[in-house]
Amino acid sequence: MSAVVENNNKSSRRMIPLRYVLTPIAIIVAAVIGLIIFAVLSPKPAKKPVIIKPPLVEVQEIARANLSFTIASQGNLVPRTQTQIVSEVAGQIDTVNEKFQVGGFFSKGEVLLQINDSRYQVALLQAQARLEAAKALLVEEQARKKQAEDEWRLTGRALSEAPILAIRVPQLQKAQADVNAAKADVLDAKVKLARTHITAPYDAIIKAQQVDIGQYVNAGSVLATLFAVDYAEVRLPIKQRDVEFLTLPKINQPPAALSNIDIYYHIGGKEYHWPASLSRYEGEVDSRSRVHYVVAEINDPYGIFSANKSQELRIGTFVKAKITGKEVTDIVTLPREALHGANQLYLIDENNRLKIQKINILRHDAEHVYSYDQFAPGLRLVTTQLQTPVDGMALRVVGELVDNQTQDEPNSLAAENAQGNAL
Incomplete structure (x- = not known):
């Protein structure tokens, strides 16, 4: 009997009422249906139009002027002669x-110094004594020649017919040569004596x-x-592309107005300057470096002859130089950062549209680019970097009102630039 009751209890535990299963399912289905109805029937927010503004850029005017380029170089200060x-x-x-x-x-x-000159004093006295003896012999020989001539005339014959030995012509010539030789010895002795004093x-x-x-x-x-310290020199290398902008001295021609040079260097936190002149052009291109060399001349580098010089420029100092070149006319000067790629400029026209233009570069330095090129009227230079520039795209200029046409016709590529650039 007890076994039957135990089996009935186990069967009752295995049977779960249906209401416990269906109730959670019904709740979940009702919630989903409610969310769907809410999503369908709830009012949708109004969509705002997306306004895409063209990139905002900074511009500057394109000006033309006459310029004198400054050529940079450097070199060591050397004496003009050693x-x-x-x-x-x-x-x-x-x-x-x-x-x-x-x-x-x-x-x-x-x-500077003096070498003991005793022996040279003696040599001079000896040479002078020989000269006096030679002069005495010359006087004696002149008298003998006159006596010989008188004796020849007593024969009644013309003096022109007399043999030169008879009237002692060779003997007189030898005596005169001995005097000249003695004079030379005296001069040599004096020179040697003077050379015992070594002078600058x-x-x-x-x-x-x-x-x-x-x-x-x-x-x-x-x-x-x-x-020497009267003036010093600096040998300055000049690149091939810079030579045409300098006024260099011509070979076998009188000097003309040459380029001025500013020599400078830094010491003790200060920059010192010395004026210099372009003294000569070496006229040869270095076969290895392909550079030209000019020589700058600096007067009185040690300030010995000028009381107003505060700083010496010593031989061996490494100095820098700025060489003023000849004037070039009608040149456009552009910021170096405004050049894109090798030779492209971003320009903006009167309608605030981008114009990409290639230019011919005359020369450039660390800060500027110079060109002979002409630009259409009304074009201005864009100095702001653009991420994806496209020729003809709309732009906005800092400090100017936005053009109505630009507002009505936004440029999607410009929007990409506006998002990518921090303007």
Whole structure:
């Protein structure tokens, strides 16, 4: 009996009433139907028209003018001349100028050092003595020649018929030659004596000192190296494309008005400038670098002869140069950032439509582009970058009222640019 009751209980637990299943399904279906009815019957929001504005750009006028281009270059300052002072006589150095050291300045003709001249004083006295003896022999020979001529006349014959030996012509010529030779010896002795005093050949600074007091030197010994300071030079490389804009000196022609040069360099946080002139053009193109070379001349770089110079420009200094070129007429100057690709400009016409134009570039630098090209009246230069420029697209100009035609006919490509650019 108990087993039958247990089986009935298990059967009752397995049977679930139908209402518990259908009720959740009915709720879900009712909710879905309600959402559909709400979506269909609810009022739809009104659609606003999408206004696509053309890109907003900045423009500038295209102006023409006459220009003188500035050519940049650089180089090292070198002396106009540098000389090794060589002894022409032998002897011991017995006197040295206190300024005879590296960096010492000497005026032209000032004595650097002196070689002991005792032997050369003696040689001069000996040469002078030989000269006096030769002169005495000449006087004696002149008297003998006159006596010979008188004796020939006593024979009653013409002097022109006398043999030259009879009237002592060769003997007189030898005596005269001996006097001339003695004079030459005196001159040579004086020159050697003078060469014991070593002097500066020009206003100069000592670059290297090879000898000092007490040292014995031979003829040909190098005593010092010095360089001129009246003016210095800078060898400036010029690119081939820049040569035509400079006024360069011509070979075998009188100098004309040449390009001016501004030499400058930075030191101690300051920039110093020196005026220079274009002294010469080397007239040769470097076979490796394909550049030309001009030479700039700077007067008194050390300020020795000018009291108003505050900063020395020392030999060996690396300097920069700005060379003023000749004037070029009727040139358009454009910002470098306004050039797109190799040679394209974005222009805007009177109807605020984009015009893409290629130009011929005369030259360019870091900031500007220069061209001879002519531009149609009314065109202005667009200086704003455009993401997808199309020739003829509508534009808006900063600071100007929007054209009505542009509002009525929006440009979809312009809209893409407007979205892509931060204007």
